[in-house]
Amino acid sequence: MLIKDGDTVKEGALRRPHDGEKVWIDVSGDGASSLANVFHVLGFSPDVLTAVEPEPDRAQLQYFGSITVLSLFVPEGQVMKTFTVVLAPSVLVSIHREPIQLLTDLGREVLTKAGLMESAHYLLYEILERVADIFLERMDTHEETFDGLEEDVLDGLDRAHEVFALRHELHHLRGILADMRRIAARLSRRPFTSTQTGASDANIFVDVYDGFYHVMDNIDSLRDNLTGLVDLGLNQRSTRLNEIMKFLTIFSTIFLPLTFITGFFGMNLKSMPELATPHGQALTMLLMAVVAATMLIVFKRRKWM
Secondary structure, three states, rough: OOOEEOOOEEEEEOOOOOOOOOOEEEEEEOOHHHHHHHHHHOOOOOHHHHHHHOOOOOOOOEEEEEEEEEEEEEOOEEEEEEEEEEEEEOOEEEEOOOOOOHHHHHHHHHEEEEEEEOHHHHHHHHHHHHHHHHHHHHHHHHHHHHHHHHHHHHOOOOOHHHHHHHHHHHHHHHHHHHHHHHHHHHHHOOOOOOOOOOOOOHHHHHHHHHHHHHHHHHHHHHHHHHHHHHHHHHHHHHHHHHHHHHHHHHHHHHHHHHHHHHHHOOOOOOOOHHHHHOHHHHHHHHHHHHHHHHHHHHHOOOOOO
């Protein structure tokens, strides 16, 4: 439990915060009983505990009077981790089964930067802003993957499986981010108040909304580029097939008159005058060579090969 009192943040035992204090409690693991004890000490209603899902299917936001419950997703490594945030006027409780690097790093940083716990909702803003940054970093990784796939496709390699796998990943990410963006939009309409000025402080979540919107825009652009990459791969395969068919057609066309010549002069009939022609075999082969060369010259001049 981290407690901000004045300009300092310190660790303390679990208790209900005093007036003017801001509290962050991070609950990790599968301990439902410990979570129930935390909520009991803080005075939360049982409905809030019921709303906490260990493994939510999607990001969502629920209101219970002055208490807000958020189910959130954050990419870490090759997996997508989930955690829940319970926000009260002066308390933020983060709940997760697996360790989450974002929360660990933020917990260390808060001890030296008390301004991050200016209020409970500002701490939530900091968490969401960092989640958006992590999604943006994930998009940078996907764009580098796309660049590699593009080079491979241009080199004539078949990367259709990898392209469709990346499209599937982007589709999954977009669904999560659409929910996260809706959460940021709803939070921006929530009447939060700055503890320093007393003025409305909800507009800070507009920055979070813009961050998620920017990531979704990158996803849409990358998905369009992947569609173009698929078309490029298909066009290249079609071009290679056309080259093969052109070669086979030219090969067959050249041998068509040669086959006719060999068939004509190969008929074993006594009435054929060519049978008595001196050097008939050599002249026939010369004729075949001239025909083949003439056809090749015509094809090249017409730019058929």
